Amino acid sequence: MDTVRLSRQPKILIFGPGWLGHKLAEYLHAELSPIDITDKPAVVALLDRVHPDVVVNAAGKTGKPNIDWCEDHKQETIQSNIVGPLVLLGACEPRGIRLVHLSSGCIFTGASPHTGGFMESDAPNPVSFYSWTKAYADEVLQKFPVLILRLRMPVDKEQNQRNLITKLAGYAKVINVENSITVVDDLLTATKTLIEQGATGIYNVANPGPVRHEEILVMYREIVDPAHVYELVGTEELYDLGLAKAGRSNCVLNTTKLKEAGVILPDARERIRECLLAYKRRLS
Numbered sequence: 001m002d003t004v005r006l007s008r009q010p011k012i013l014i015f016g017p018g019w020l021g022h023k024l025a026e027y028l029h030a031e032l033s034p035i036d037i038t039d040k041p042a043v044v045a046l047l048d049r050v051h052p053d054v055v056v057n058a059a060g061k062t063g064k065p066n067i068d069w070c071e072d073h074k075q076e077t078i079q080s081n082i083v084g085p086l087v088l089l090g091a092c093e094p095r096g097i098r099l100v101h102l103s104s105g106c107i108f109t110g111a112s113p114h115t116g117g118f119m120e121s122d123a124p125n126p127v128s129f130y131s132w133t134k135a136y137a138d139e140v141l142q143k144f145p146v147l148i149l150r151l152r153m154p155v156d157k158e159q160n161q162r163n164l165i166t167k168l169a170g171y172a173k174v175i176n177v178e179n180s181i182t183v184v185d186d187l188l189t190a191t192k193t194l195i196e197q198g199a200t201g202i203y204n205v206a207n208p209g210p211v212r213h214e215e216i217l218v219m220y221r222e223i224v225d226p227a228h229v230y231e232l233v234g235t236e237e238l239y240d241l242g243l244a245k246a247g248r249s250n251c252v253l254n255t256t257k258l259k260e261a262g263v264i265l266p267d268a269r270e271r272i273r274e275c276l277l278a279y280k281r282r283l284s
């Protein structure tokens with residue numbers, strides 16, 4: 001692993017004023033830019049004005065209301081998820097600015113080739129256009145000293161359409177497959193630590209211990225809403241019922257590399273319970 005440590009707090013600039021961009025900007029005390037990351041002259045002008053040590057790319061087309069949007073908007077998805085990260089790379093590299101890119105564990109699906117989940121070095125097997133664009137960008141960025149963070153099904157204490165808790169609570173029919181999850185507060189601390197270490201390369205940023213959606217919903221009923229009802233369905237039924245169009249990733253990420261970097265994230269179930277307790281307090 002190449003590492004470049006700074007003797008002072010790094011100046012950080014974040015692109016992508018979405019859910020995670022806002023959270024990262026607040027936590028890292030960083031400027032959050034709304035400019036289009038595919039607009040190279042605008043990106044360059046901003047870098048030359050701000051002179052950041054680190055750029056975090058939290059921009060991307062994630063699909064609203066979900067990744068099915070990306071299947072029907074392939075050009076926009078390519079622009080934001082592939083061209084944009086390459087523009088940032090092209091603007092940051094000659095200026096010696098370190099690039100951090102938010103990627104996704106959704107580039108994998110199904111059983112991993114070995115026990116303990118998909119490792120950073122495993123070949124992606126994306127099942128949707130969205131996840132293919134994320135895998136494609138990783139493929140290029142990993143040839144450079146970029147820090148690539150692969151997160152998975154973010155869980156948070158605040159209600160938000162992108163929070164796995166809010167998503168699951170909003171579904172009448174739920175599949176019950178084992179998945180890794182990333183608690184957003186833990187993503188924030190892991191990102192800060194890896195930036196401070198000057199880490200580069202790919203890191204799976206997930207809480208250890210995969211969970212099934214039903215386990216989360218059982219805790220949701222216990223802590224947030226005992227009246228909540230849902231029905232468990234098989235994965236195929238989601239497509240048969242027209243509830244999903246693009247393939248949905250289900251996978252477990254191996255977190256050994258993160259641990260070896262000294263970033264010890266708490267157990268997923270324990271953290272989901274804490275998030276649900278805080279989620280309940282905020283609702284009431």
Ligand SMILES: NC(=O)c1ccc[n+]([C@@H]2O[C@H](COP(=O)([O-])OP(=O)(O)OC[C@H]3O[C@@H](n4cnc5c(N)ncnc54)[C@H](OP(=O)(O)O)[C@@H]3O)[C@@H](O)[C@H]2O)c1
Binds near residue numbers: 021057060162
């Ligand atoms: N939340 C998740 O489930 C999850 C899981 C794994 C990885 N990630 C990754 O984490 C990153 C942030 O996700 P998020 O959950 O914060 O999603 P989000 O709320 O959709 O935020 C992404 C932001 O990027 C903006 N954007 C899109 N194209 C852009 C462009 N060309 N230039 C500048 N900004 C652009 C979006 O604006 P518009 O809304 O106007 O397009 C949105 O404000 C994404 O790269 C995503 O792939 C997210």
